[in-house]
Amino acid sequence: EIVLTQSPGTLSLSPGERATLSCRASQSVSTSYLAWYQQKPGQAPRLLIYGASSRATGIPDRFSGSGSGTDFTLTIDGLEPEDFAVFYCQQYDKSPFTFGPGTKVDIK
């Protein structure tokens, strides 16, 4: 099983700042098979990034994904008030399709 580790656990930032979230895999993940999701309280997750760096439909360009192999990054350039949430990475390279434990981005 591919274990995903996300850091930091919590990120406290102010609106307008840049958020950098890390996702590390226990073994190499094909670049095409890493996704990022955003989840707000009481809501279903929303797909942000697939294939490590491709934005999903309707996702603002302040969200970007990068990385390969075992190290992946989600960057949010210029946090908007609606961006504060929990973010999960997911690998869909090998079953079981695991999620990371999440990074909470909250308002400083």
Place this chain on the structure above:
Amino acid sequence: EVRLVESGGGLVKPGGSLRLSCAASGFTFSTSSMNWVRQAPGKGLEWVSSISSSGYILYADSLKGRFTISRDNANNSLYLQMDSLGAEDTAVYYCARGGGSYSQWGQGTLVTVSS
């Protein structure tokens, strides 16, 4: 507009069974891979099971054969039969569309396993 609406959740006793349904609309269900993902209260996301358009099925190892995913393309519906439920199965269960990443999600249905 894509819609995924889960139903069938509720309170069930340990050892009991429950069948979840997911009604899909707004897209061609028969050609879409579908999935179940769950989230225990206050916890992260956990992949449960996937079924491809051709019927290829995968399950999380932790389920130990207790859950069965199925689909009815004629009725645009996805199902999850859950047997021998335990407290560890208490969660919101989401159905999600996608063959790798999950582009659309339902709002979830809560399953509570308690005596």
